[in-house]
Amino acid sequence: MTQYSAKKQDLLRIIDSAIHAVSPEIAMQNTLKRTGDILTVEGTEYDLTSYERIIVVGAGKASASMAKKLEELLGDLLHGGIVATKYGHGLELKKTWVMEAGHPVPDMAGQRASKDILGIAKGLTENDLVFCLLSGGASAIVPAPREPVTLQDKQATTRALLECGATINEINAIRKNLSLFKGGHLAKALEPATVITLIISDVIGDYLDVIGSGPTAPDESTFLDCQAILDKYALCSGIPEAVTTIIAAGCAGEAPETCKAGDKCFERVQNVIIAGNAMALTGAAKTAQELGYTPILVDAAIQGEARDVAKKLVEKAIATCGEHSEDTRICLLYGGETTVTIKGNGKGGRNQELALAAGIKLLGAECRERIALACVGTDGTDGPTDAAGGLIFPDTVTERGERAAREHLANNDAYHFLSNVGTILKTGPTRTNVMDIAIVLVGPNEPKMTASSLQHHAHDAIR
Known part of the structure; x- marks a missing residue:
């Protein structure tokens, strides 16, 4: 385990506060x-008494937790409904049927969930009130492919977009235009009921048409945008023919676009963002200050290749060391979401890759003893792994271990490196999702711990 136990405990407390600040219950x-x-x-x-029925529908990693709070608030006034969430994120609720499905690649369970939710919509009238609960992950969790696209086509397309390093905005633009659920189509299905959509945002800028691919919001993307994305990543020959066919038809005006602003289906819809990345960063800053650090929000919209962002994080930390005396305690905060272009066959996620790349970059810094950092997915799941991210301390990547670190990074295998050195971060499902946060602590050098001290603190190790 690391000898830097004080900074480790500070990082964990700050992370806990950030995630607690965006819990669905509080939001x-x-x-x-x-x-x-x-x-x-x-x-x-x-x-509430003016409606014949009050129904709940929803999708996303936080949907079950949101529905639980809604049940507590409405009691017997709530008639019931369906929410879909990621495997392992479900809860047993009294009136709401919770369905679990695949993420980030959609599966048949998700297709059934979207069909069931759309089925509820068919019987609604203007005397009904619908709560729609949306959070990150909804795009994958409720696939409803439009013909001639099949679920298998959407799965292959999603994998291709994830592997090429496309942003969430780009991925969701494609998803919306291949769906009968997203891009405002759920709002159209719920007509003429009154709809209150409560949203936990997982996208930079909190764009309503991007979060969960905007099931109840006007869509700004077009088929021309989709074609531009395929061209940008040279994917036209690498994804199913049905997908390229429908996009080409849309570009030619031969396939209907998603629902746009001004469509009457939005007249009785209220979209409300109830939590986002900024709230998580505020929670982190508050606890950092309580721990004696001066919190500084450096960038609330980090994006781009994880390795490139890692370089910027470390360079800023080194500059901060040079600007302040050795006894100063600074907490640099970042929010957003990076991407990874997969070239290897290892295991990891964008936060683990960011952390490992930062650890390698930190190796040559003269002030490395003063720096520690954490890169965390607020949903508790970083990429296709059971980890939320990774922690980096001055002894995580050593001169002796540099070669192994670089080999793991080249193979997109940050998970196994961080696991081997004991700094993988596992929180389990947090049942919320507001993108990622990065926390960089710059403070006094910690005294080296003795072997007996390390043994005494072994129970704190992240397994």
């Missing part, structure tokens, strides 16, 4: 205010 409680039969949502009042 729902802060957004929904009920006084008797009147529910107020961001200034809009709803008389």
Whole structure:
């Protein structure tokens, strides 16, 4: 385990606070205010007794937790409904049917969930109120491919987009235009009911049409945008023919676009963002300050290749060392979401790769003893792994271990390197999702711990 136990404990406390700040329960409680039969949502009042039925639908990694809070708030007024979430993120609820499905690659369980949710929509009237609960992961969790695209076509397309390093905005633009659920189509299906969509944002800029691929929001993407994305990554020959065919038809005006602003299906829809990355960073900053650090928000919109971002994080940390005395305690905060272009066959995720690349970059820094960092996916799942991210300390990548570190990074195998040195970060499902955070601590050197001290603190090791 690392000898830098004080910085490790500080990082873990800051991470816990960041994730707690965006818990679905807190976000729902802060957004929904009920006084008797009147529910107020961001200034809009709803008389709950004026509706024949109150239904809940939703999708995403936080949807089950959001539905649980909604059940507590509405009690017997809630008639029931369906939410879909990622495997391992479900909860047993009293009135809401929770379905689990695949993420990030969609599967048949997700297709069934989207079909069932759309089935609920068919029987709604203008006297019904629908709560739509959306969070990160919804795009993959509820696939509803439009003909001639099949689920297998969407799976292959999703894998290709993930492997080439496409951004979440680009991936969702493709998903929306291949779907009967996304891009405003759910809003159209729910007509003429009143719809309150509560959203936990996992995208930079909190764009309504990108979060969960915008099932109840006007869509700004077009088939021309989709074609440009395929051209950008040279994917036209690497994805199923049905996908390229429908995109080509859309570009030629021979296939209908997604629902756009001004469509009457949005007239009775209120979209509300109840949590996002900024709230997580605020929570992190508060705890960092309590621990004696001066929090500095460096960048709330990091994006790009994880290895390139890692370089910037370390360069900023080194510069901070030079600007402040050795006894100063600084916490540099970052939010956003990086990407990884997969070239190897190892195991990892964008946060683990960012962490390992930062550890390698930190190796040559004169002030490395003063720096520690964490890169974390707030949903508790980094890429196709059971880890949330990774921690880096001055002794995580050593001169002796540099070659192995570089070999693991080249093979996109950060998971196994970080596991071997004991700095993989595992939180389990957090049931929320507001992208990623990176925390860089710059502080005084810690005294080296003796072998007996290390043994005493072994129970704190991240397994």
